[in-house]
Amino acid sequence: MRAWTALLRANASAARVLSAGLEAEHGLTLNDYEALQALADAEGRRLKRVDLARRLVLTPSGVTRLLEGLESVGLVERAACESDLRVTYAQLTDAGADRLEAASCGHEGSIRALFEGRLSDGELVALAEALERLSGLGDPTEDEGNGFG
Amino acid sequence: MRAWTALLRANASAARVLSAGLEAEHGLTLNDYEALQALADAEGRRLKRVDLARRLVLTPSGVTRLLEGLESVGLVERAACESDLRVTYAQLTDAGADRLEAASCGHEGSIRALFEGRLSDGELVALAEALERLSGLGDPTEDEGNGFG
DNA sequence: CGTGTACAATTGAGGACGCAACCAACTGTA
């Protein structure tokens, strides 16, 4: 998760503004964008749908619906898993990578414009780190050595 | 906005857990709770609907629907404004104050339990302060001298 | 080799919320 992702979650109105811009210019919602980015960062440009859900802080059903849209326009496709027939990978297509590439520059600029002058780089990092530490709070599956109990 | 409110916004799963508990025990969603609290804190225990919307980071239509529920169970009622016939106040009733009182202790305990061990008090304050500084980010009505521009 | 439990993914139903459009009332200008 990039540094500012958690900050956007805390700021509904900022997220809306960004999402609207992204949608107008590239036909992507903020969640679409983050899904593409998660896939682009992943090994082989693909992720199990369950893992993508965790990464986006969505339920599996939310991911199914999110990917529906991305699959229908060819930015993501399904890929089978050889070792486990239950899992379906979400695989970033070349078109998806291109779209992400096209959107990322403007998007990151928008983010910088939003945060600039409000938060120093140091603060941004500290904040993101602290929020990161809280991520998964309240998640029933949270036992990944978070320095807890 | 209390210190942890912004932190909950950044943590969807934690917010869901709290909301579920609140709903099971007191019949209130997290937003219901925060609306009651905003009214309880306000002068005369009442707020213009527009102001409540800003406080809860909701649009006016969201507030209309949120208050629908609270009005239907008698926790909030409508009150007219003498000087401006357009405005309707959301007025906390005695029942609403009682319900808030009943819920607050357990709720704050739940929050403490969630955050405890992850964040020191100092970190909590620093984080909340920084998030506070970002609040309203992207809001078109943001011209309150945020050191921007 | 069946049988029970766990898990990935999807589907149907419903909730929360934003946006756009709307109405009513306030304000300033002439």
Place this chain on the structure above:
DNA sequence: TACAGTTGGTTGCGTCCTCAATTGTACACG
């Protein structure tokens, strides 16, 4: 008084997301 522009509030509609239930597969255990 007449009119335009702004603001408070509500409603219709669409979107996104969760929850609960379901299907198909994996894996342990007798």
